[in-house]
Amino acid sequence: MNSRSSAGASTPGHRSLADQLRTWPDERLGALLAVRPDLGTPAPQDSGQLASRAATRSSLTRALDRLTRLDLATLDALVVLGPTTREALIAAVNADADAVAASVDRLEEFALAWSSTAGLRALTGVAEVLTGGPDAGLSGLRPSSAEPLAHVDRLLAELSPEARAMLAHVVDNGGEAATGSARTTIRPEDAATPAEELLSRGLLARREGGLAMAPGEVGLALRGGRTTVEPIGGPPEVAASEREQALVDRVAAGAAFEMVRRVELLLDAWGAHPPSALRSGGLGVRDLKAAAASLQVDEASAALLVETAVAAGLAATGIDPDGNAAWLPTDLFDSWSARPAAERWLTLVRAWLDSPRMPALVGSKDASGKTWNALVPELAGVFMAETRRMTLEALASLPAGQVLAPGTGGASVVARLAWLRPRRPRTRAEQVAWTLTEAAAFGVTGLDGVATYARALLAGDDPVESLTALLPEPVDHVLLQADLTAVAPGPLESALARTLQLVADVESRGGATVYRFSAGSVRRAMDLGWTAVELHDFVSSVSRTPVPQPLTYLIDDTARTFGMLRVGYAEAFLRADDEHVIAELLHHSETAGLGLRRLAPTVVISTTPIDLLLPRLRELGAAPVVEADDGTVHVARPEALRARTPREFRAAAAARQEVRDAARVSAVVTAVRAGDRADATRSPAVAPATPAGSLAALREAIDARATVVIAYVDNHGTRGDRVVDPLSVDGGQLVANDHRSGDVRTFAVHRISAVRPA
DSSP states (O other): OHHHHHHHHHSOOBSSHHHHHHHSOHHHHHHHHHHSGGGGSSOOSSHHHHHHHHTSHHHHHHHHTTOOHHHHHHHHHHHHHOSBOHHHHHHHSSSOHHHHHHHHHHHHHTTSEEEETTEEEEOTTHHHHHHSSSOOSOTTOSOTTSOHHHHHHHHHHTSOHHHHHHHHHHHHTTSEEEOTTOOSSOOGGGOOSHHHHHHHTTSSEEETTTEEEOOHHHHHHHTTSOSOSSOOOOOOOOOEEEOOHHHHHHHHHHHHHHHHHHHHHHHHHHHHSOOBBOTTSOBOHHHHHHHHHHHTSOHHHHHHHHHHHHHTTSEEEEEOTTSOEEEEEBHHHHHHHTSOHHHHHHHHHHHHHHOOBOGGGTTSBOTTSOBOOBTOTTOBOTTHHHHHHHHHHHHHTSOTTEEEOTTTHHHHHHHHHHHHOTTOOTTHHHHHHHHHHHHHHHTSEETTEEOHHHHHHHTTSOOHHHHHTTSOOOBSOBEEOTTSEEEESSOBOHHHHHHHHHHSEEEEOSSSEEEEOOHHHHHHHHHTTOOHHHHHHHHHHHBSSOOOHHHHHHHHHHHHHTTSEEEETTTEEEEESSHHHHHHHHTOTTOGGGTEEEEETTEEEESSOHHHHHHHHHHTTOOOEEEOTTSOEEOOOOOOOOBOOOHHHHHHHHSOHHHHHHHHHHHHHHHHHHHHHHHHHOOTTOOOOOHHHHHHHHHHHHHHTOOEEEEEEOTTSOEEEEEEEEEEEETTEEEEEETTTSSEEEEEGGGEEEEEEO
16 A cells, blocks of 8 residues: 555645546545445546546445544544645644555545545545535635645734633543624634634634634644544454363354254244235244244244244245235255354354344334334345454454453453444444344354354355264254154254154253154144154154163053044034044043034034134044045145245345446446447537438448447437447437447447447
């Protein structure tokens, strides 16, 4: 940077920022569009329009929001000094000279400062955005023939001690004061009070509403030529304490594994029983509580899981079997769940890092007293993704073996971010606290320290290999026990875990998951088409211990009674080959509300619809099956419901976002350069051409294979110059290679008002 800056100091200045932008190489212009992406949307016509767009208030606000405290102090000094040399600017900032020089380079990279013929100066509009008003100088008091600070020193020497003390007080307390009863339009010799002394000499400039402001040059003179009294140091250090890095990695890896497992469990459940989507697009409070209960986490953790699954494209809104909007797993979830755990974690944590969502607000109330629901569109923050990444980078700045200090660590991170981004946001402390909590849940941190694999992720490297080494190996077996339980001695393979959940219920989770077999779980498998033989084969194949007799008896007994009772459509009818089954059902104490009526020894009809009758009978201990119209047993596995993966996630799988951004920047640079070439050839003496003249000029260019500039009126009536390579003219249409878009386009000849060589 210093070499470039010294080179820039030796070159003559420019008449405008647009002229300076024209001299920049494509790489530097592309860097400007990368740090200020709003300048390239839509693509500017030329460097003049680019410079004009850079000076708009909205664009300046976005650019200033990305500056550090030192950058803002340097820019403020440049506004106060006006056009000045680089050396004078560095001397005016009360900070390390090398740091200020780097800050000046950053301001030039952001096009907030540029080299004019009079010296380095701030971009037009910067002063107004910084101060909140247009008054940044001495409002005409500064004489053109004198040095501004020398002129202010002479005015200060004329003040009484009381007036000088008042001025120092105003400058030290924000630079603004009320005029009160002081006269504002008098000569210095007529001043009767300290306030009138200052106002008459312009050391306090009048503003609207009875206020007065101390111009920047006054504060500079009072501070001895410096913009601040206290030196501006670097960013505050993060308070840290010692902790073994291996322990941090193990704790973080455990949390990472739990995050992946819980997201998979959540979406598996949603695939079978999807929660309804609210009209606002969010998730209902009852559904969030149900998800938290099934995953055995609190509602805040469940909200984080839900928001992350949607941010990663693993869940989206779709249509449930009843035709209602619901939250469903996407087809991307199936391929995601088949990948190794470390790769699945990487998908989730990348989505979390780049997401503007604020799941920590779920359950709290907004300004109107309304409770925030998960997944509502309004639950997003413009600065959340940046704050999240900057917080983790602050933690990663600590060396390995150090973590946040208890008590003071979080506050030190907030102070560091306040230095790096002084202008935004007001909720920084809350966002930092949310990030620290969520990072621990994701396994990015452990014991308030960044894991080794997470450091690789933040540095742009692949963390999969280092995380895989810390995760437990999936196992392909369970240990069957005599109490009808199966213990998984580690994380099961995904396919085995899903199959086992069909025939057994999860009793407890953790390092060793416990599954319990019951008559209900075995009947559930048989309802899906399993036979007793298949169940026996499955449990014996996945167990490293002999199959206990109680489990064998449970499967055989359930199979013996399964299907003895059959349900058909009447509203519903029940049929059994054994009349004792019917008799037992009719005499059951809890079947009175089912509307059963016996037609024959083995046939009963019911007034209860079949979709309500089946689950009710199963609750009573029966094992009914559905009978089809032809008398055959109807057994079907319910299909897993899926939503279509949103387009942005399908596109992200084909091309990374940074590649698209680089292509966009390159296209904008090409368009700007094409516009500059058109401007360079524009001549006010070129008369509008007739269609016949345009055709002749275009045919000559085709024959000579020459590049021309056409004055073209588009469909919106906007006239602009296009640099093109004519290829053919036929039927009143010009086919040419447009330098601006880089594509072959068609232009109507009657809309071309002039043709000139490029």
